[in-house]
Amino acid sequence: MIIYDKWGQPKRKADFHLPDRWQFAQPTLRDLRPVNPVTSRLSIASRNEAFAWDKLAPVAEVDEQSGTIPIYSAGYWLRRQEGMERAPEGPYLRVGYGVTSTTYSTVEIGAEKLLGDVVRAGSQFPDDAEEVDAMFLANLVQVELEKRVAAAGFITGVWGTSTTPGATAKWDQYDTSDPIANADTAIRTIRRATGVKPNTLFIGAQAWENLKEHPLITDKFKYTQIGIMTPALIAPVLGVEEIIVGETAEETGAEGGSSSPADVWTDNALFVVRNQPGLMVANGMYTFMWNEKGNIPWAAMSYRDETRRADVSRVFTHIAPVVVSAAHGYIYLDVIT
Numbered sequence: 001m002i003i004y005d006k007w008g009q010p011k012r013k014a015d016f017h018l019p020d021r022w023q024f025a026q027p028t029l030r031d032l033r034p035v036n037p038v039t040s041r042l043s044i045a046s047r048n049e050a051f052a053w054d055k056l057a058p059v060a061e062v063d064e065q066s067g068t069i070p071i072y073s074a075g076y077w078l079r080r081q082e083g084m085e086r087a088p089e090g091p092y093l094r095v096g097y098g099v100t101s102t103t104y105s106t107v108e109i110g111a112e113k114l115l116g117d118v119v120r121a122g123s124q125f126p127d128d129a130e131e132v133d134a135m136f137l138a139n140l141v142q143v144e145l146e147k148r149v150a151a152a153g154f155i156t157g158v159w160g161t162s163t164t165p166g167a168t169a170k171w172d173q174y175d176t177s178d179p180i181a182n183a184d185t186a187i188r189t190i191r192r193a194t195g196v197k198p199n200t201l202f203i204g205a206q207a208w209e210n211l212k213e214h215p216l217i218t219d220k221f222k223y224t225q226i227g228i229m230t231p232a233l234i235a236p237v238l239g240v241e242e243i244i245v246g247e248t249a250e251e252t253g254a255e256g257g258s259s260s261p262a263d264v265w266t267d268n269a270l271f272v273v274r275n276q277p278g279l280m281v282a283n284g285m286y287t288f289m290w291n292e293k294g295n296i297p298w299a300a301m302s303y304r305d306e307t308r309r310a311d312v313s314r315v316f317t318h319i320a321p322v323v324v325s326a327a328h329g330y331i332y333l334d335v336i337t
Contacts, residue, residue, distance in 0.1 A: 038124040051142045052246045052265070053149040053287065054297075056202050057321050060277040060286040061296050066105035069324055072280070073098035074194050102324050104288040109144050110298075110316025111137050117309045130313065134300055137315035141298050145287070145319060146248050146264050152321040153285045154202070154246075154268055159329035161189055171269075172210040172336040179269075179335075180216055183238040186271035186330035193327040196282045199241040200274040204265040207335045208245045211269075240271065267336045273328040284328035290318035 076097035083093045113133045120129055156162040168176040183201070191197045203211065211217065212229035220237050221229070231243035246265025253260035272284040293299050298317035305312050323329070 038126065040126045043125065043127050047139055048143075048248050051146050051248055052202075052244060053142070053145045053321075055200075055244045056153055056246075056270070056272070056274070057149045057285040057287040058274065058276055058283070059297060060288050061291055062104070062106075062288050063291065065290045065292075065318065066103065066320075068101045068103050071100045071102060071325060073100055074327065078195050102322065104286075104320040104322045106288055106290040106318040106320040108316060108318050109141060109148075110314060111140050112312050112314045113137055114305065114308060114310040114312055120311075130302070130311065133313040134302075134315065137313055138298065138300065141315050141317060143248075143250065145297075145321075147250070148319065149285075149287060149321040150246075150264050150266075153323055153329075154204075154265060154270060154331075156331070156333055158323045158326060159270070159272075159284075159331045160193060160327040161186070161330045162333060163331070164333045165335055167337070170335055170337050171207065171214060174213075174215050177214070178216060179211055179214055180238060182269075182332060183240070183271065186332070187239050189330050190271065190273065190328060194273070194282065194325075196273050196328065197239070198271040198273050198328070198330070200272050201235070201238060201240045201243045202265075202270045202272060202274075203243060203245055204267045204269075205245055205247045205263055207267040207269055208243075210336050266334075268331055268333050269335050270329060270331040272330075273325075282325070282328060284325055285321065285323050288320040288322060290320075292318055 081093060081095055086092055113136065115129055115133055123129055152158070156164075165171070165177070165182070167173070169178075169182075171177050171179050187197050208231075212234060217229060217234055217237060221233065231245060235241060235243045246263075248264040250262055250264050251259065252262050273282050274285075275281050275283050277283065277286060289296055295317040298315055300313070300315050302311055302313045304310075
């Protein structure tokens with residue numbers, strides 16, 4: 001009789017002194033189970049835990065594929081009107097206000113995935129393949145939304161002020177930079193231009209990593225707080241109601257090639273007025289969504305393609321990320337070295 005080890009390999013004579021519990025006769029477990037079975041309770045997936053596109057640009061549902069948004073000019077609402085004092089029985093000062101506008105034009109984004117009958121029938125994976133397909137497609141739509149909102153609003157030249165700190169003023173230069181003073185400047189600039197203070201700081205993950213460790217920030221808490229700085233703690237220090245950290249990751253490498261992970265939200269810091277859409281509401285940016293077929297924020301559907309013997313899942317929506325009021329935002333670019 002040949003003695004095998006627990007892995008199904010023949011044992012050398014020199015190994016025969018091992019305890020009997022390590023000796024296995026033929027056939028081995030590996031012989032009887034040549035293919036590892038798929039577990040029925042576990043599967044592994046890697047994807048972003050959360051997306052931030054609608055935190056920067058709230059969804060504004062619209063009834064038309066394209067349209068115009070009126071903007072009431074701030075100067076008329078902030079300017080003192082001379083001549084408002086009225087003499088007895090005299091005329092009242094007659095005034096007016098200016099109006100401008102911006103436009104949007106939505107585009108459709110979406111994708112489909114086939115699930116063949118043979119693949120469905122032969123799969124040993126425990127997950128429901130059709131549900132996984134729908135989740136995958138919805139994830140792709142959100143990645144696309146994240147990229148488009150970032151490309152439209154987290155860049156230079158679209159806000160009232162775009163500033164790149166000098167080498168010594170970047171927020172990872174702890175001895176010479178002052179993010180609190182930078183925040184004061186941004187808030188003051190927006191308030192003076194619009195009458196409204198920005199309520200949100202939208203910041204890239206890497207910039208946040210350095211901001212939360214800045215000595216001027218941590219010094220505010222050294223006698224009152226444990227040394228773990230969170231967005232909720234730091235927001236009041238910078239004069240905003242909320243800090244939103246854009247942590248979305250993306251794979252920039254070509255499919256089948258080398259992996260090249262990166263952040264969607266770069267090392268910028270945007271102070272912005274952010275409110276839910278409505279009439280006479282101050283806001284910096286919207287994600288316009290045309291509701292064609294109940295696709296707010298996106299629609300999921302499926303159909304049969306008999307020529308491919310497959311079920312097809314589809315997810316789509318119509319979107320247009322637009323900076324609707326440049327004056328309601330102030331962005332610092334490349335705040336770390």
